[in-house]
Amino acid sequence: MKILIKNARVYDPINKINGDEMDILIEDGVFVDKFTNSNGIYEIDCKGRILMQTGIDIHSHIAGGTVNVGRLMRPEDKTIVWNRNGDIRSGSGFSVPSTFLTGYEYALLGYSFVNQPITPPLTAKHTHEELQDIPLIDKTALLLLGNNFNVASFISNGEREKLMDYVSWMLNATKTYGIKAVNPGGFLSWLWKMERISVHERIPKFDIKPSDIIKALEEVSNNLSLPHPFHVHLNYLGYPGNYEVTLESLKIPKKRMHVAHIQFNSYDGNDWNSFSSSADKVMKEINKNKKISIDIGQVTLDNTTTMTADSPFEQYLYKLTGMKWSSRDIELECGAGIVPYIYSKSRSVNSIQWAIGLEIALLSKDLDRLCLTTDHPNAGPFIRYPRIIAWLMSKKFRDETARNIKLPEKKTILFSIDREFSIYEISQITRKSSADILGLKSTGIRSAGRADIAKYDIREEELKNPERIERAFSNAEYTIIRGEIVVKEKKVVSSKKGVTFYSKREIIDESIEKEIETFFRKRYSVGISNYIVEYPNIMEVK
Ligand SMILES: [Zn+2]
Numbered sequence: 078m079k080i081l082i083k084n085a086r087v088y089d090p091i092n093k094i095n096g097d098e099m100d101i102l103i104e105d106g107v108f109v110d111k112f113t114n115s116n117g118i119y120e121i122d123c124k125g126r127i128l129m130q131t132g133i134d135i136h137s138h139i140a141g142g143t144v145n146v147g148r149l150m151r152p153e154d155k156t157i158v159w160n161r162n163g164d165i166r167s168g169s170g171f172s173v174p175s176t177f178l179t180g181y182e183y184a185l186l187g188y189s190f191v192n193q194p195i196t197p198p199l200t201a202k203h204t205h206e207e208l209q210d211i212p213l214i215d216k217t218a219l220l221l222l223g224n225n226f227n228v229a230s231f232i233s234n235g236e237r238e239k240l241m242d243y244v245s246w247m248l249n250a251t252k253t254y255g256i257k258a259v260n261p262g263g264f265l266s267w268l269w270k271m272e273r274i275s276v277h278e279r280i281p282k283f284d285i286k287p288s289d290i291i292k293a294l295e296e297v298s299n300n301l302s303l304p305h306p307f308h309v310h311l312n313y314l315g316y317p318g319n320y321e322v323t324l325e326s327l328k329i330p331k332k333r334m335h336v337a338h339i340q341f342n343s344y345d346g347n348d349w350n351s352f353s354s355s356a357d358k359v360m361k362e363i364n365k366n367k368k369i370s371i372d373i374g375q376v377t378l379d380n381t382t383t384m385t386a387d388s389p390f391e392q393y394l395y396k397l398t399g400m401k402w403s404s405r406d407i408e409l410e411c412g413a414g415i416v417p418y419i420y421s422k423s424r425s426v427n428s429i430q431w432a433i434g435l436e437i438a439l440l441s442k443d444l445d446r447l448c449l450t451t452d453h454p455n456a457g458p459f460i461r462y463p464r465i466i467a468w469l470m471s472k473k474f475r476d477e478t479a480r481n482i483k484l485p486e487k488k489t490i491l492f493s494i495d496r497e498f499s500i501y502e503i504s505q506i507t508r509k510s511s512a513d514i515l516g517l518k519s520t521g522i523r524s525a526g527r528a529d530i531a532k533y534d535i536r537e538e539e540l541k542n543p544e545r546i547e548r549a550f551s552n553a554e555y556t557i558i559r560g561e562i563v564v565k566e567k568k569v570v571s572s573k574k575g576v577t578f579y580s581k582r583e584i585i586d587e588s589i590e591k592e593i594e595t596f597f598r599k600r601y602s603v604g605i606s607n608y609i610v611e612y613p614n615i616m617e618v619k
Contacts, residue, residue: 078560079104079118082530085128086537088501090509091521095501096537098125103528106560110524119562121555125536129504130521131189131529131558132462133511136308136337136372137453139179140193140207140218142200143384143413146403147173147454150415151382164572166212172381172454180212181569182460187531187553189575192515193218194257194308194337195386197407198225199603201251201610208577209614213563215575217515219308220247221386223258223290224265226409227596232293233283242589244297245582252579252610254618255305256298259386260312262287264412267389276312276325287312291329299332301582304516304618306333306370314338315390317346320355330368335514338374338452339363340434352426353488356436364442370514372450375434375465376427377457378482380419385455388412409600420457428482430456432489438469439496444505445513462507463550467543469498474543500540528560534567578618 082101087094102109112118138144148154154171159178161167168178183191196204196218208216222228222244231240244256262280263273269281276288291309298307311326313319323342336342345355363369385391388404391414395402403415420427434456441447449466453459468475472495479491486492498506512519520526535549556564563571584590597605 079112080121080557080560080562081118082121082123082128082532084125085123085532086125087522088127088129088504089522090501090505091130091512091519092523094522101128101522101530103557103560106528108522108524108526108528121532123532126554127500127533127535127537129187129531130508130519131531131556132187132507133190133515133517134183134188134450134459135192135448135511135515136194136450137191137459138194138384138455139191139211139453140176141196141204142405143195143415144173144207145203146405147382147384147415148175150401150403151417154382165569166572172379172458176207176210177212177572180214180575184213184556184558184563184569185552186460186462186550187533187556188214189529189556189558190215190517192216192254195219195221195259196251196253197221197386197411197413198247198251199407199410199608201253205252205577205610205612205615209574209612211575212572213558213575216577217254217579218577219255219257220251220253221257221259221411222247222294223261223309224263224386224411228294229262229265229280229283229285229290232289233285237293237296238585239589240293241297241300242584242586243593245301245584246589246593248580248582250609252577252615254578254580255303255308256294257308258290258294259310259411260314260389261290261309263312263387263389267412272389272393273316274312275322276329288329291326295330295332295334303580305514306335308335308337310337310385310387311342314341314387315394317344317348317352319344320359323359324362327362327366327369333368333370335370337372338450338456339371340374340376340430340437340456341452343433343437349426352429354429354433354436354490356433356440357490360437360440363446367446370446370448370510371437372448373434373437374450374452374456376420376431377451377461377464378420378422378427378431379457379461381417381454381457382415383418383455384413384415386411386413388414390414391416394418408602422482425483425485425488428479428484429488431482432479432484432491435468435475436489436491436494438506439494444502445510447506448511448514449506460551463547466503466550467546470500470503470540470546471543472497500537529558531556574614577615579615581617
């Protein structure tokens with residue numbers, strides 16, 4: 078297929094293109110300088126409207142056990158319903174959309190890639206089943222290891238080489254892309270009735286601390302040269318006063334670490350009454366610590382569904398809210414909890430949480446280390462990204478929202494920040510930074526590069542109008558993935574499959590497999606042969 082896009086206003090930070098007006102040519106899935114011949118060219122006249130590479134989401138819970146339990150737990154969440162229309166399938170769900178709807182909604186936002194941030198090894202098959210079912214977008218999934226019994230044992234016994242082989246075996250078996258830890262050591266301690274654990278406290282039954290787990294897994298991730306750095310949800314997430322634990326944790330990595338949804342870890346105060354923002358203290362450290370990259374986890378002030386492998390925190394949230402709660406124990410690997418949550422516009426804690434996320438973005442001095450997320454669906458659904466873009470681009474709009482939700486002025490510094498993001502900067506935090514941090518080797522809008530682009534129905538002079546921004550970015554006029562039109566004139570027109578990528582690693586000492594097999598026979602409810610993921614559309618990343 079040949080596509081000619083004329084008069085586009087292009088924003089592509091990967092190639093430092095900042096609003097140049099240009100024609101874009103696509104043939105056989107890639108950008109080209111000229112067509113092989115002039116037959117069958119599909120023409121789109123942009124008339125100066127904005128065009129970017131497609132969006133990349135570094136942290137969004139779209140598939141697997143917790144997501145599916147979330148769907149089952151929340152029939153009241155089905156406020157969005159799509160009916161079947163020809164080849165476009167039906168779907169439903171606001172904070173936990175069904176698989177097909179997830180793919181369609183991302184394509185409508187102009188996105189083409191999502192990183193599923195947790196995959197308990199034992200339920201990797203379920204995660205992949207759902208990832209396969211989500212159309213249009215490409216994906217990766219991270220392997221959850223921060224509370225794994227074997228990982229904790231190897232670290233505690235000082236068996237670093239064995240740990241490395243174990244992680245390689247797990248990546249190969251579960252077809253995952255990188256390593257993740259959620260509240261490292263927190264679940265292991267919770268099993269022994271410890272409600273929460275800080276980075277330098279001892280984990281019961283293992284002679285190690287959460288900081289040892291972070292250190293060891295970061296080292297393994299580096300030694301295996303995984304494309305994406307060790308990805309962590311820090312200890313004490315969601316508690317007032319947790320910023321001190323955050324600052325301690327940021328000192329641990331030797332080379333690189335990605336800290337997820339840092340909004341939830343930037344809290345000051347001794348309790349919920351004295352709760353306030355510490356985004357300035359956290360960002361002061363992150364701005365100078367180049368080993369750390371972050372995503373925001375912006376609160377969108379919606380009725381949503383929280384879901385995390387941080388089971389202790391979900392128990393705490395359940396006690397706090399009295400909402401329904403699901404808690405699971407995934408054998409010797411991890412836990413998982415789900416609690417619905419309403420970020421209320423009239424509750425000051427929620428309005429401060431909303432302000433903290435925006436402060437983090439607005440105080441960032443290196444946008445190549447910052448990614449836009451809502452930790453979907455934890456702080457809000459991903460379909461709200463366009464509203465967050467409008468808040469970041471317009472001080473007037475965020476001040477208006479802050480006044481409407483009665484944001485307490487003394488608890489945050491948001492009112493004093495004048496910064497407004499440019500559309501180039503928005504493109505940085507929704508495309509370039511995520512692509513770089515995920516190690517996707519994206520070449521942006523450049524000849525021979527993969528043709529993934531989104532055209533939005535908005536001109537540069539309309540970027541002062543937040544309502545226009547939100548509307549335009551909520552519904553791309555065209556989304557083109559691998560050179561194929563999947564959104565045409567603001568409608569989804571394709572259900573084609575995407576690809577899931579994984580990292581394959583060599584095992585140094587093959588005897589690890591025998592050891593794992595024995596462990597399975599003794600301790601697991603499934604045999605090792607039932608554990609290994611083998612599906613089509615999963616590709617090794619080279
Ligand atoms: Zn998350």
